Structures are given as structure tokens and as C-alpha cells.
Amino acid sequence: xxxxxxxxxxxxxxxxxxxxxxxxxxxxxxxxxxxxxxxxxxxxxxxxxxxxxxxxxxxxxxxxxxxxxxxxxxxxxxxxxxxxxxxxxxxxxxxxxxxxxxxxxxxxxxxxxxxxxxxxxxxxxxxxxxxxxxxxxxxxxxxxxxxxxxxxxxxxxxxxxxxxxxxxxxxxxxxxxxxxxxxxxxxxxxxxxxxxxxxxxxxxxxxxxxxxxxxxxxxxxxxxxxxxxxxxxxxxxxxxxxxxxxxxxxxxxxxxxxxxxxxxxxxxxxxxxxxxxxxxxxxxxxxxxxxxxxxxxxxxxxxxxxxxxxxxxxxxxxxxxxxxxxxxxxxxxxxxxxxxxxxxxxxxxxxxxxxxxxxxxxxxxxxxxxxxxxxxxxxxxxxxxxxxxxxxxxxxxxxxxxxxxxxxxxxxx
Amino acid sequence: xxxxxxxxxxxxxxxxxxxxxxxxxxxxxxxxxxxxxxxxxxxxxxxxxxxxxxxxxxxxxxxxxxxxxxxxxxxxxxxxxxxxx
Numbered sequence: 337x338x339x340x341x342x343x344x345x346x347x348x349x350x351x352x353x354x355x356x357x358x359x360x361x362x363x364x365x366x367x368x369x370x371x372x373x374x375x376x377x378x379x380x381x382x383x384x385x386x387x388x389x390x391x392x393x394x395x396x397x398x399x400x401x402x403x404x405x406x407x408x409x410x411x412x413x414x415x416x417x418x419x420x421x422x423x424x425x426x427x428x429x430x431x432x433x434x435x436x437x438x439x440x441x442x443x444x445x446x447x448x449x450x451x452x453x454x455x456x457x458x459x460x461x462x463x464x465x466x467x468x469x470x471x472x473x474x475x476x477x478x479x480x481x482x483x484x485x486x487x488x489x490x491x492x493x494x495x496x497x498x499x500x501x502x503x504x505x506x507x508x509x510x511x512x513x514x515x516x517x518x519x520x521x522x523x524x525x526x527x528x529x530x531x532x533x534x535x536x537x538x539x540x541x542x543x544x545x546x547x548x549x550x551x552x553x554x555x556x557x558x559x560x561x562x563x564x565x566x567x568x569x570x571x572x573x574x575x576x577x578x579x580x581x582x583x584x585x586x587x588x589x590x591x592x593x594x595x596x597x598x599x600x601x602x603x604x605x606x607x608x609x610x611x612x613x614x615x616x617x618x619x620x621x622x623x624x625x626x627x628x629x630x631x632x633x634x635x636x637x638x639x640x641x642x643x644x645x646x647x648x649x650x651x652x653x654x655x656x657x658x659x660x661x662x663x664x665x666x667x668x669x670x671x672x673x674x675x676x677x678x679x680x681x682x683x684x685x686x687x688x689x690x691x692x693x694x695x696x697x698x699x700x701x702x703x704x705x706x707x708x709x710x711x712x713x714x715x716x717x718x719x720x721x722x723x724x725x726x727x728x729x730x731x732x733x734x735x736x737x738x739x740x741x742x743x744x745x746x747x748x749x
Numbered sequence: 750x751x752x753x754x755x756x757x758x759x760x761x762x763x764x765x766x767x768x769x770x771x772x773x774x775x776x777x778x779x780x781x782x783x784x785x786x787x788x789x790x791x792x793x794x795x796x797x798x799x800x801x802x803x804x805x806x807x808x809x810x811x812x813x814x815x816x817x818x819x820x821x822x823x824x825x826x827x828x829x830x831x832x833x834x
Contacts (some may be wrong), residue, residue: 397771407770407771408793469796470792470795
């Protein structure tokens with residue numbers, strides 16, 4: 337089965353993960369397979385209407401990057417730089433010896449250094465213009481993360497930040513694949529990052545009705561596809577994948593976790609924040625990504641769904657998945673464990689999908705005591721324990737405010 | 750204190766601040782290297798001015814600290830301002 341029309345695939349040869357599920361691939365994979373949520377009460381949100389979040393546990397930017405570098409960077413950039421370093425090492429590559437002009441970096445991000453911006457704006461309004469830091473802008477701008485990773489990894493090819501809200505990470509991976517297949521780059525670091533757990537942002541999300549209000553039981557708050565889900569838990573994190581053309585990976589005997597075989601992005605053009613009720617745009621993205629990969633719908637055995645745990649997302653996404661795949665694919669939302677890492681989510685979940693193909697294990701969806709009966713289609717949600725199963729074809733789906741949809745199709749290497 | 754010892758004390762105060770806030774090794778700062786050579790760019794010098802104003806009440810005009818300065822040269826500018834204060 338492997339090798340089915342995989343001509344347009346690119347290989348995932350390295351993975352870096354800095355997420356609420358842990359730091360590094362091994363910690364992440366263990367935690368995600370355990371199905372235990374990372375959500376906790378967040379002391380920095382004390383007194384706010386929603387005071388729970390999924391932060392990266394034990395992330396010490398000073399230890400990872402040195403104080404000389406760490407203080408100049410907002411956390412969304414710190415997470416990405418550390419993740420990129422992990423990914424490059426994992427791929428067996430070294431920025432000291434590669435031709436940086438043939439390497440690109442594309443990273444999804446949405447809210448940039450919003451915590452820095454909030455702090456500096458407070459300083460400005462409570463003080464004088466001279467109290468504003470000269471680093472406010474370079475710490476705050478969304479594009480800077482691609483620039484900083486390029487500096488850290490001596491990358492002189494294209495650098496880009498994709499901003500399609502919670503589909504940004506998937507958009508980045510789709511873009512990277514095109515850069516490789518067009519011959520623009522030989523290696524691309526692609527992924528997503530977000531660290532936006534600030535009081536202002538969380539209150540904004542909460543006022544939209546997007547966040548779970550289950551603050552008295554944080555570990556149960558993120559419950560995708562469950563009948564009593566009531567919103568997502570905000571998370572932070574970064575995932576970077578090293579992508580190379582399959583023939584290049586093979587030529588250097590690189591370990592291939594999986595291949596990115598197909599991608600498609602679509603737009604709902606329907607509503608600013610609500611998904612299309614039937615998930616029509618997402619269904620089209622998935623169908624066209626399968627076509628792009630040369631894969632038939634009934635070959636798909638696993639989907640790492642967007643599954644945010646909001647009432648509306650999970651219902652419409654289930655309809656979209658069912659309309660394309662029927663009820664055969666085992667559907668997981670790893671957001672039950674990680675919470676919603678926003679712009680990083682598409683990349684984090686693409687990494688988990690690659691790991692599912694590599695290890696032959698499908699993670700469970702945390703906290704699903706009973707599936708929502710109002711989901712009016714049959715889908716096979718993985719609940720309880722992880723399923724040990726060798727698979728050949730999987731998909732990862734992402735949606736973002738603004739009506740952005742993205743689907744990635746991954747195949748066993 | 751003599752003028753020399755005031756400047757000596759100021760030098761250690763400033764190098765301590767830079768080391769503490771920006772994570773630089775004090776020995777490097779005291780080595781006679783320029784800010785440029787220590788990767789202290791113009792943005793960081795603006796940040797240093799802000800810290801000097803907040804923590805020591807010394808108000809510098811934008812651009813008075815230059816990245817071509819050594820710590821000694823910067824301290825001479827800061828000391829002159831401190832005298833005016």
C-alpha cells in the first residue's frame with residue numbers, strides 16, 4: 337500500500353514539539369497516547385472570568401536560549417526557536433554545514449507577541465511615551481518568528497509567517513510542500529507557534545463564547561465531541577517539522593516519520609467566526625487534499641481532527657468528515673490533551689499524525705465519557721485507550737476564524 | 750569620594766545593570782570591547798536609557814549612547830548627565 341501515487345509527497349524527517357503535552361517528541365507522544373488532559377488552573381489568570389489554560393510545563397526560556405537571547409524574545413518566538421532546534425537535530429541535520437540559501441522557514445502564527453503588546457500598552461497608558469520599550473515592535477510582530485528562526489538556523493532561503501488563524505500551522509506545512517516540490521528549497525522548516533494566554537486575549541475569546549467555562553474542573557474542560565462540551569481551553573505551543581523531498585531524504589538515508597502527500601486550503605466565505613453549518617468548505621478541502629495525494633476516501637484510516645471542543649466546531653466538522661470519509665476512519669482530537677494551541681494547532685496535530693503513522697498507534701480523545709447524540713452522523717471517535725494499529729493513510733484537518741479551512745493528507749513512508 | 754572613585758562606582762553600577770537586565774557577562778563588559786562587539790545594538794541602547802532613567806534617574810537624549818562606545822565611554826556620558834542632575 338505504501339507507494340500509492342505518492343509522487344507529490346514530501347518527507348517528514350524531523351519533528352520538534354514544545355507543547356502542553358511536553359517538551360520533545362517522546363514526552364509529547366507518551367502524554368498524547370495517555371489521553372490525560374494538560375489543562376490546569378493558571379495563576380497568571382487569577383481573578384479573570386476564565387482562569388484555566390494549557391501552558392507548556394516547565395519551559396525555561398533562559399535555560400534553553402540563554403538569558404542574553406531570551407529576554408529579547410516574546411514567548412511565541414522562544415517556543416518556535418526551541419522547537420526548530422529540536423526538529424533540525426532530530427532530522428540529523430546541522431545548520432552549521434547546510435547551504436542556507438537552499439533552506440526555507442514557514443511558520444503559522446496568529447496573535448504574535450500579544451502578551452508583550454498588552455504589557456507595553458499598559459505601560460504607555462499608565463506612564464509616558466518614553467516608557468515604551470524599543471523592543472515592543474520586534475517582540476510583537478507576527479512575522480518576526482520566521483526571522484528569528486532564520487537567524488538561529490542560518491536560513492537564507494524564503495522565510496514567511498502564514499496567518500490563517502487556527503489553520504495557520506497547516507497552511508505553513510502546505511506552503512512548505514510547494515516550496516520543495518517547485519524546487520525553491522531543498523529543506524524547509526515548517527510549523528506553527530502561539531503563546532497568547534494573556535488576560536486580554538482570554539477575555540476576548542471568552543466574550544465570544546469560545547472558551548470552556550468549566551473552571552472548577554480544568555482537566556475535564558477540553559472534551560471534543562462529548563455531549564457536554566462547552567468550549568475550548570486556550571493552549572500555547574510550537575511544532576516544527578523538517579520537510580524534504582522524498583528522494584533527498586532517501587538519498588541521505590534519513591529516517592522518515594511519514595510523508596505529507598496532499599494538501600488543500602479553502603475558504604467558507606460564510607461568517608467571520610462561525611464555521612459553515614455543514615462544514616462544506618472543510619469537506620471540499622479534505623476531498624481535494626485526497627485528490628492531491630492520489631488517495632481514495634476509503635483508504636483514510638485515521639483523522640486527527642480540529643475538534644476544538646466547541647459545540648459548533650465539533651458538530652460541523654463531524655458532518656464534513658462523514659460526508660467525505662463515511663464512518664470508517666478513526667477520528668481523534670488531541671486537543672482533549674493539549675487544549676487549543678491556536679495557530680500552532682495545525683502543525684502540532686500534523687506532527688501527531690506523522691507519529692501515529694510512524695508508531696502504529698492512534699491517540700484517544702480525552703474526556704469523552706459519552707459522544708454527543710446531537711452529532712447527526714456516524715463517526716468513529718477514538719475514546720478511552722489509544723488504539724494500536726498500523727495505518728497507511730491519515731489526514732489532519734484545521735479550521736480558523738475567517739473561514740479558513742485546511743486539510744493535510746499524510747501517508748506511511 | 751573622588752571624581753575617579755565616583756566614576757568607578759558608576760561603571761560597576763552600569764555594568765551590573767546591563768549584566769542583570771540583558772544577560773551579559775560582566776567580565777566581557779569590562780574588557781574594553783565596544784557595545785557593537787558585544788552585540789548590544791541601538792535598540793538595546795534605547796532600552797538601557799529607559800532603565801537608567803527608571804532606576805538611577807539619569808535622563809539621556811536619544812542617540813547619546815552609541816553602539817561604537819566602550820563601557821568606559823558610555824559611563825563618561827552617563828557621569829556627565831549624573832553631574833547635571
